[in-house]
Amino acid sequence: MITQRVLSDEERFDWLRLIRCDGIGPISFKGLLESHGSARAVIEALPEIAKRSGRALKLPSEASLKSELQAMTAHGARFLASCEPDYPLALAAIDAAPPLLAIRGSLTPLSRPMVAIVGARNASALGRRFAATMAGDLAKAGFTIVSGLARGIDEAAHSATISSGTVGVVAGGLGHIYPPQHEQLAADIGTAGCIISETPFDWVATARDFPKRNRIVSGLSLGVVIIEAAARSGSLITARLALEQGRELMAAPGSPLDPRNEGSNKLLREGAILIRHAGDVLETLTPLVEHPPPPPIRRPVQTRFTFASAAEQGEAPPPISSGDPDQDRLIAVLGPSPVAMDELVRASGLDARRVQLALLELDLSGRIERHGNGLVSLL
Secondary structure, rough: OOOOOOOOOOHHHHHHHHHOOOOOHHHHHHHHHHHHHHHHHHHHHHHHHHHHHHHOOOOOOOOHHHHHHHHHHHHHHEEEEEOOOOOOOHHHOOOOOEEEEEEEEOHHHOOOOOEEEEEOOOOOHHHHHHHHHHHHHHHHHHOOEEEOOOOOHHHHHHHHHOOOOOOOOOOOOOOOOOHHHHHHHHHHHHHHHHEEEEOOOOOOOOOOOHHHHHHHHHHHHOOOEEOOOOOOOOOHHHHHHHHOEEEEEEEOOOOOOOOHHHHHHHHOOOOEEOOOOOOHHHHHHHHHHHHHOOOOOOOOOOOOOEEEEOOOOOOOOOOOOOHHHHHHHHHHHHHOOOOOOOHHHHHHHHOOHHHHHHHHHHHHOOEEOHHHHOOOOEO
16 A cells, blocks of 8 residues: 655655656556555666566656656646545545646645536537536535536536636646647636646647546546437546446436437436436435445446447457466466456465566556456456
8 A cells, every 4th residue: 555645856756757657557656666665666676677577668858857847837737646635535546546646726626525527529508508507506515526628518517617616637738738729718727626637748638548537537526427428429438437436427318319418318228327407416426425435345347337348359369478477377367358356366376465466567568458446357
């Protein structure tokens, strides 16, 4: 476990350098930190770690990071580490919590219970009005509204709660707000709320960054409200992530004649909580505020919801030996179906720490895929 504390400037720089290292993501970052004790120790051991994993792990230059820090300071932004007291507890609890969040604006909204409102970019006028009304009513009840700063539903939810403090999560860096038309909205949000990113300051968002953004939107929140989502949309990715993270999934019904409602109506048909107004959301989430649930049990998510797969699974090739006995034992018991760590401990005969270390090496070498709820599968 990573001890909760405030990082020194030197430690924060080490964290930044390590998470910006090619080949290291949030999950491997956490594993390396737990196994080596500090980011500095991991950086010093990186040549040996790269040699064992067979994967190039290239650190960014200190000059480039100092330039980023200067740009952050000039724009009134700061980094918040996952071990620090102000880091949102709900987000810290997910498997792939960002080790560092770049934040511009006030941290106060992050201390309140949060609910996400997301939906169609090409939202109808009625959908936008519904999102704005619901967001405003939930904010009056003490909730912070979280969304992705996109056009349509996101924009309506943010705009209705600027004065109370809303949280916008962006896929690119704080220096490249997307869409560009929302730069003023982002600036307005920063007066009482905040804009959040996990990517470098000058990063221009790519297609693969938006699902990563969505996991933060749902991870911050006790529940996610879907308003107008087509059959294949980013909102449904957020819905899937919410389920994996153990969040409440809610949706507003819409006309079956409007394709913008096909995805959200399907969620309702499969068991999402039907939302007519803010009162329905409060009825669902208020008990979670008053009596927070225990940490999630790491087991496969059992759900009646169905989502389109990101890619078709082909027949897996024969496993290749890693050269490490512990890794080979895990490779032998892993397959394309996600399994939990306790199952791997039982099946491999290794103790939990050896399984954790072997999974970390396999992750760094690109041999496994991480899923929600601590599940892993063989690539």
